[in-house]
Amino acid sequence: MTSQILPPPQGPEYTPCACSHIEPEHEPNAGDCYSCDCTAYRPAVSSVGQAPATDRTALDRIRAMHQPVEGLGYDSDEDDTPGSYGRIAQVCSTCGTADEYGVRWPCSTVRVIDEELRRLAAAPAAVVSGRAADETQAAEHEWFVETRMLDGRWSKYGASRDTAEDGRELFERDISGSRGVHAFRLVHATTTFAVEAEHEPAPAVGGAQQPQEAGRG
Structure with missing residues (x-):
């Protein structure tokens, strides 16, 4: 397996596949998923012009795939000669082939992920109208x-x-006040619109015309 370089966290590679895993968790060229039985990377459709948000869970999941293990590779710990081949105390379990051509740990994937996780941890909470973005706001309700x-x-x-x-x-x-001949509906309005009830009048009998305005009782 070749060494993987993690793409920028804001890039399209972070759009989840239908299996919920992102592109770096799949074989190259939209191949099999490393984490499940998905056979091809199929990115979910996102809103036009909307960049996928960094998924901290996905970052943690990818990092967990890159663990330090003992292995073999060039520039070994046993010989200071540049390019020497031999034992390396810590190589990446995913990048390269640990038992033959190991990539020294922390690999570039781990370094990029750790940098992004530190950035996310240090970033202040977004503020909207003087309130923290994650602060729960009481919804306003009305019925009409x-x-x-x-x-x-x-x-x-x-x-x-x-x-x-x-x-x-x-x-x-x-x-009742309109004698059931007008169409009414009860609307519950919050931040969204929902019809909670609706009345359809019975068909007019004998061709009688419906009054144009409904009166209240």
Whole structure:
């Protein structure tokens, strides 16, 4: 096995494969995975323009593959002559072939990973609006009713409520007040949008037209 040089941690090589392991954990040229039975590196699709984040777990996993073992190689510990061949107390278990052409440990992979891990450990927490990025923020919730307009758009109908119970009561009141002939839905809004309930009116009987506006009771 040839010596592996770890790519820059921010590079595309750190995009996980479908097996969850990154490219340096596979044989060259998108080959077999060293860590599982995956037979080819198949990078997961990432958002356009979004660089893959450094995966600390992946770095630790790769480093664990490069352990110091006793081996044989050039520039041995037994002879100071440059290029001498013989025993080396610590060679990498992954780079080179430890029992024949060992790569002295720590290898370049370990050195690059250790440097990146030190950088991550020393980096301050990102700050957003004066708060640490990893600080849990309480979500704001509101519940409100929407009605469907004649052109098919959903439009907010009345004031918001602070609890799910009040929102449900308002939703049911609006359905009752419009005699069930208008479409309503109860919306729970936080940082995302979710429809929690929806009412579809029964088909009009005898060709009767539906009123254009729903009144509240």
